[in-house]
Amino acid sequence: METEQQRLESANAMSQEGMLALQSAENENLPKLPPAKEPKSQWRQISTKTAESITQLPKYFSRFFQKYKQPLITVVLIVAAIVTGKVLLAMVDAINDIPLLAPIFEVIGLGYVSWFIFRYLIKSSTRQELAQEIELLKQQVLGNSISNS
Known part of the structure; x- marks a missing residue:
């Protein structure tokens, strides 16, 4: 019984490099592997x-x-x-x-439209004046390239 127990102890003996060495006649020529490293956890x-x-x-x-x-x-x-x-x-x-504010704005808008019609659109001379003012505004906004074309 003693020899059997000694054989089991020698089978599980650790070698000097920290590798588990199983001693038997069959595996003497096999290379010894280091112990498995703990893999990184998936969360890490x-x-x-x-x-x-x-x-x-x-x-x-x-x-x-x-x-x-x-x-x-x-x-x-x-x-x-x-x-x-x-x-x-x-x-x-x-x-x-707001009460009474919307109708007041409507009256102001209608008054401005009627003034614009009477001021610029009824007579031919005032329409030409409006066209000149629009051209002047275009030249100021877009530059002088409009007048050349």
């Missing part, structure tokens, strides 16, 4: 990849902005125009809800 791998991605975000955003600068500015301007239009419509709707 995910957290390191996430941390690397987060540190790279400013570089990704700057590259994206440089590549798509003009379309991004166009989209922002369109969204800003839509928001401004919605705010203005909400303000006009709020003003229209």
Whole structure:
């Protein structure tokens, strides 16, 4: 019984390099493997990849902005125009809800339209004056290239 117990102890003996050495006649020529390392846990791998991605975000955003600068500015301007239009419509709707204010604005608008018709559109000379003023305004806004063509 003693010899059997000694044989079991020698079979599970550790070698000097920390490797499990099974001693028998069959495996003397086989290479010995180091003990298996504990693999990184899946959560640790995910957290390191996430941390690397987060540190790279400013570089990704700057590259994206440089590549798509003009379309991004166009989209922002369109969204800003839509928001401004919605705010203005909400303000006009709020003003229209005030009693007597909406009819007063309508009367003011009708008065201005009738003045404009009588001032500029009835006589031929005043229509020409209006056309000259519109051309002058176009030249001021668009430049002198309109008058050359």
